[in-house]
Amino acid sequence: MLKATILRILVIIPSIFVASIMIFALVYLIPGDAASSIAGPEATLDQIDALRAKLGLDQPPVEQYFTWLGHIFQGDLGTSFVNNANVADQIALRLPITFELALWAFGLALVIGTITGVVAAIYRGGLLDKIILRLTGLGLAVPEFWVAMIAIAVLAVQLGIFPAVGIVPWSAGWAEHLRSIFLPSLMLSIGGSAIIARITRNSMIEVLSSSYIRTEWALGLGRGKIYSAFALKNVSIPVITATGLVLSQLLGGTVLIETVFNIPGMGSFIVSSALVKDIPAIQASLLIVVLLVMLLNLVIDLSYRVLDPRTIGARR
Amino acid sequence: MRDPSNLMSSANIVEVDGLRIVASSDGTPLVDGLSFSLPRGGSVGLVGESGSGKSLTALAIIGLLPAGLAASGRVNVVGKNVVGMTKAELRTMRGSEVGMVFQDPFTALNPVFTIQAQMFAVLRGHAKSSLSRTELRRRATDALLDVGLRDPKAILEKYSFQLSGGQAQRVAIAMALIPEPLLLIADEPTTALDVTVQDRILQLLEGLRAKRDFSLLFISHDLAVVARMCEQLCIVKDGQVVESGETTRIIADPKAAYTRLLLESVVDFSALREE
Numbered sequence: 345m346l347k348a349t350i351l352r353i354l355v356i357i358p359s360i361f362v363a364s365i366m367i368f369a370l371v372y373l374i375p376g377d378a379a380s381s382i383a384g385p386e387a388t389l390d391q392i393d394a395l396r397a398k399l400g401l402d403q404p405p406v407e408q409y410f411t412w413l414g415h416i417f418q419g420d421l422g423t424s425f426v427n428n429a430n431v432a433d434q435i436a437l438r439l440p441i442t443f444e445l446a447l448w449a450f451g452l453a454l455v456i457g458t459i460t461g462v463v464a465a466i467y468r469g470g471l472l473d474k475i476i477l478r479l480t481g482l483g484l485a486v487p488e489f490w491v492a493m494i495a496i497a498v499l500a501v502q503l504g505i506f507p508a509v510g511i512v513p514w515s516a517g518w519a520e521h522l523r524s525i526f527l528p529s530l531m532l533s534i535g536g537s538a539i540i541a542r543i544t545r546n547s548m549i550e551v552l553s554s555s556y557i558r559t560e561w562a563l564g565l566g567r568g569k570i571y572s573a574f575a576l577k578n579v580s581i582p583v584i585t586a587t588g589l590v591l592s593q594l595l596g597g598t599v600l601i602e603t604v605f606n607i608p609g610m611g612s613f614i615v616s617s618a619l620v621k622d623i624p625a626i627q628a629s630l631l632i633v634v635l636l637v638m639l640l641n642l643v644i645d646l647s648y649r650v651l652d653p654r655t656i657g658a659r660r
Numbered sequence: 661m662r663d664p665s666n667l668m669s670s671a672n673i674v675e676v677d678g679l680r681i682v683a684s685s686d687g688t689p690l691v692d693g694l695s696f697s698l699p700r701g702g703s704v705g706l707v708g709e710s711g712s713g714k715s716l717t718a719l720a721i722i723g724l725l726p727a728g729l730a731a732s733g734r735v736n737v738v739g740k741n742v743v744g745m746t747k748a749e750l751r752t753m754r755g756s757e758v759g760m761v762f763q764d765p766f767t768a769l770n771p772v773f774t775i776q777a778q779m780f781a782v783l784r785g786h787a788k789s790s791l792s793r794t795e796l797r798r799r800a801t802d803a804l805l806d807v808g809l810r811d812p813k814a815i816l817e818k819y820s821f822q823l824s825g826g827q828a829q830r831v832a833i834a835m836a837l838i839p840e841p842l843l844l845i846a847d848e849p850t851t852a853l854d855v856t857v858q859d860r861i862l863q864l865l866e867g868l869r870a871k872r873d874f875s876l877l878f879i880s881h882d883l884a885v886v887a888r889m890c891e892q893l894c895i896v897k898d899g900q901v902v903e904s905g906e907t908t909r910i911i912a913d914p915k916a917a918y919t920r921l922l923l924e925s926v927v928d929f930s931a932l933r934e935e
Contacts, residue, residue: 553726553727554767555762555764555767555768556767556768556769556770556771557770558724558762558768559760559762559768559769559770559832559835560770560781561724561754562722562724562754562755562759562760562762562836563754563755563759563782563785563835563836563838563839564751564752564753564754564755564756564782564785564786564839565755565781565782565785566751566785567747567751569781569785573781574770574773574781577772577773578770578771578772581772651772652772653771653772653819653821654771654772654819654821
């Protein structure tokens with residue numbers, strides 16, 4: 345168990361390396377030259393060359409990669425090409441917002457997904473099950489940003505229940521803060537809720553028709569006890585395995601949701617940096633997001649090992 | 661429900677009369693007019709090949725037919741018809757009136773809970789008042805000792821997949837007997853086990869019956885095993901009873917051609933026949 349756990353943690357190191365290479369290389373696939381776009385249309389070729397040398401873009405790519413990596417190990421995420429701001433400072437400002445948004449969305453997806461999934465499984469084939477299946481189908485198919493735009497138009501602009509854009513900081517009062525972050529979190533959770541609902545439903549159906557649940561019925565245990573005390577833990581194992589997928593999807597979803605709600609988080613930062621080819625900013629923020637996804641997946645993997653005793657593997 | 665004929669049959673713990681089990685989708689009959697009765701304190705063996713409907717009959721008695729199957733007819737357990745029972749009535753009947761042991765002990769036990777958690781749930785579910793943890797542990801330990809498990813403390817901490825087949829089946833038997841059922845249904849309880857273990861489980865069931873005095877409905881495809889365990893036999897084929905009666909009589913003088921076929925298929929039967 346301990347050995348497997350340590351191995352699982354160590355495996356993350358080569359993964360980070362591969363990811364860092366891909367992130368670094370990805371930026372060079374973007375068409376156009378960073379130096380010439382930063383210098384502007386008026387610049388002369390000499391000015392562009394000078395800028396390129398200054399930014400280190402004239403070095404061979406491999407050398408550039410190791411310079412970049414070396415700086416990152418020293419905690420230096422680089423300086424923005426566009427406004428000379430420290431990228432690490434900017435990320436430190438934006439990461440907590442995205443992290444909180446994703447966390448709320450994840451919580452909502454877990455609650456909405458498991459409850460609807462369990463209900464659908466219990467009333468399998470009934471009206472409630474059919475409604476839930478249709479809704480999850482919609483949730484998987486409809487783009488979140490589109491629903492978000494409709495929700496803003498109706499719930500925020502027309503009815504005024506929620507603020508239309510932006511996040512009220514904690515310092516302005518927790519109630520106002522939660523009211524402002526609720527709608528974007530809910531919109532961000534749509535896809536995840538649908539995925540978790542589907543997996544919970546299927547897993548619950550499988551568990552409820554299993555031999556061990558039949559034994560529990562045969563022993564005269566009550567419905568509430570069988571569902572809540574026993575079946576839920578059996579069901580939670582495949583659901584937890586799937587939450588890794590949901591988390592990655594959530595963090596990807598922040599890019600659009602933050603743009604729609606005009607939230608100054610990592611998602612909107614990546615978009616604005618990409619628009620102006622601010623290479624250090626793109627690279628650093630992508631790396632941070634990828635690291636976050638890897639770490640969260642690691643946590644999920646380890647908690648799954650605790651939940652499912654079969655992964656301990658020790659027979660007798 | 662309150663059929664007056666029930667009063668006359670109080671000597672029988674189970675009375676199955678004209679049981680029909682059909683697939684709801686297309687109406688295919690899986691059990692077709694099956695009838696038999698099990699005297700209180702007695703033992704009956706249902707024998708037949710797989711697909712004959714003997715296991716479905718057992719599940720109908722405990723009210724646990726899989727979804728998509730519909731039962732009709734009369735399945736009286738302690739005078740009450742299980743067909744048409746409410747959920748609450750079924751729950752009262754299960755465990756305390758009828759207990760069941762299944763074929764594969766590994767799939768019959770929940771893989772993500774320790775044996776202790778599963779036994780405690782049964783103890784709590786059938787206790788009249790709340791039990792302390794020490795009391796729960798004491799009762800679970802006793803229940804495991806009763807089924808011949810010598811190290812109950814170690815067993816309680818384990819998961820089903822950490823046990824041997826024989827140990828797991830003993831745990832399943834111990835759990836089924838916690839509510840002290842009047843009737844124990846054993847559905848092929850030794851089929852999934854090694855031959856050497858099979859015999860010890862059968863010995864255990866014989867010993868427990870002598871001590872606890874429960875009625876036994878034993879289901880198997882293996883005529884030799886059933887003949888050893890049961891005073892009466894019901895030979896089942898295609899969802900119907902083709903022959904029933906005292907075990908000694910059926911072995912000595914089988915009436916139905918199918919029974920003779922089953923008898924001939926038992927390899928070493930001469931010894932039993934001479935007894």
